[in-house]
Amino acid sequence: MELEFIGRVKALNDRQFNQSGKYIIYWMSHSHRANFNHGLEYAIKLSNDYKKPLLVYFLITDKYKYSNARYYKFMLDGVLEAKKSIEERGIKFIIEKSDDIKQRIIEISRSAVALITDKAYLKYYRKLYSDIAKQLDIPFYEVESDVCIPVEIASQKQEVYAFNLRKKIYALLDSYLLKLAPREPKIKSVNLDFGIKELTLNSSLEILDILNIDKSVSLSPFIGGYNQAKRCLKEFIEKKLHKYKEYRSHPELDYQSNLSPYLHFGQISPIEVVLEILSEYKKDENVDSFFNELIVWRELARNFCYYNPNYNHYEGIPDWAKKTLEDHKNDKRDYVYTLEEFENAKTHDEYWNAAQLELLKSGKMHNYMRMYWCKKIIEWTQDPKHAFDIACYLNDKYELDGRDPNGYAGISWCFGTHDRPWKERKIFGKIRYMSASGLEAKFDIKKYVEKVKSL
Ligand SMILES: Cc1cc2nc3c(=O)[nH]c(=O)nc-3n(C[C@H](O)[C@H](O)[C@H](O)COP(=O)(O)OP(=O)(O)OC[C@H]3O[C@@H](n4cnc5c(N)ncnc54)[C@H](O)[C@@H]3O)c2cc1C
Incomplete structure (x- = not known):
């Protein structure tokens, strides 16, 4: 195997290549790009080795739990750009809408030699890949790029x-x-008919229009x-x-x-x-x-x-952290807010509200404020387990970069993961604490509040 693929390609089943298959499929699931994409390059390599045309396939669904206009717009900007670049290389790129990812991937794989996709780290996709791998009669590879x-x-x-x-x-x-x-595909597939009914819309906004997703979350100023x-x-x-x-x-x-x-x-x-x-x-x-x-x-x-299969749950934090938070579960909170109050930035703390407003308006909160934001959700919620769920919900709904391992690890860090015990105090126990006065001492927090107002 070529050096650049070593350690990055993993077979998800032990099926043999289907020599009579008509094409190789690269299912672009996570790496939405034409450049520096090991999955795409590996698929071109197989297409050249087996002398079969390559199909790059992107499936869009409006049934995904977190689907909303903000992140779909950003995602589609990237997918449409990747489609254009890949087609310029002579490779067919099909975007198809379907409500059943598993069945659709299995269906289009029936006439294929092999299926390649991008590595997944989160449960939803790992389970999906494993189910698909079992039902396919062709090899299924995930490539880590x-x-x-x-x-x-x-x-x-x-x-x-x-x-x-x-x-x-x-x-x-x-x-x-x-x-x-970038490899040169020996067979140009761009004009071939793969018998798949593709979405022919040309802009991300046009595609958004036909999707039945949550459109209440405003678009972000970031372009994908x-x-x-x-x-x-x-x-x-x-x-x-x-x-x-x-x-x-x-x-x-x-x-x-x-x-x-x-x-x-x-x-x-x-x-x-x-x-x-x-x-x-x-x-x-x-x-x-x-x-x-x-x-x-x-x-x-x-x-x-x-x-850690509990990465997105309170149960996934270290034992010492759980114990100390449980020990302090009945400590009196000066403030307790509901999800709606957090979501609408209606707390007593103008710094916290500014962080939440930055998230609502731009889709990207500054790293330092993310730590403060999550620590305060712990402080102002009666039950740390509930606090964990609120943080995940808001992070996944509004952050453009949400629904990502970084988000679950970042939230879990605020609950003690990858951190050490600190001096014991109320509500937090031995979990690291952050205060408004700490923000004032470290940087010009008033300027940040003003900056958010002008967004
Ligand atoms: C409560 C909480 C929630 C978070 N949620 C997310 C999330 O949903 N998605 C997300 O990508 N990041 C998340 N982070 C991590 C971090 O805040 C963001 O990655 C960072 O703010 C992104 O901005 P940037 O690309 O401009 O960062 P830069 O400072 O320019 O960093 C460059 C890159 O390094 C990585 N990085 C930076 N900080 C971290 C970190 N603490 N942990 C892991 N990777 C990091 C990111 O990929 C980032 O793009 C969270 C952190 C916390 C404390």
């Missing part, structure tokens, strides 16, 4: 601290940060797609990276990369981001700090969700 080090290579168990995974990742990094050259992701990356390298370490935790300023929505939808590869920074910028403490987030914390989140 959205991390620097494949999750099972980095570690075979749930890591307790970032420190442990950091050591393992950095020992392997050079072997996995490899360029991925690889080209936009590259723009963010360029601006980050030119204007922000030199101060990243100092200012990354200043929400009143703008020194984050804004790449998380693009990374979430696989519109840009983290390996491409890393390689571009290394080629454009002299390595310094800012690069180390950025890679610590992009590589270590991001891949720790994948490790967490992959090995």
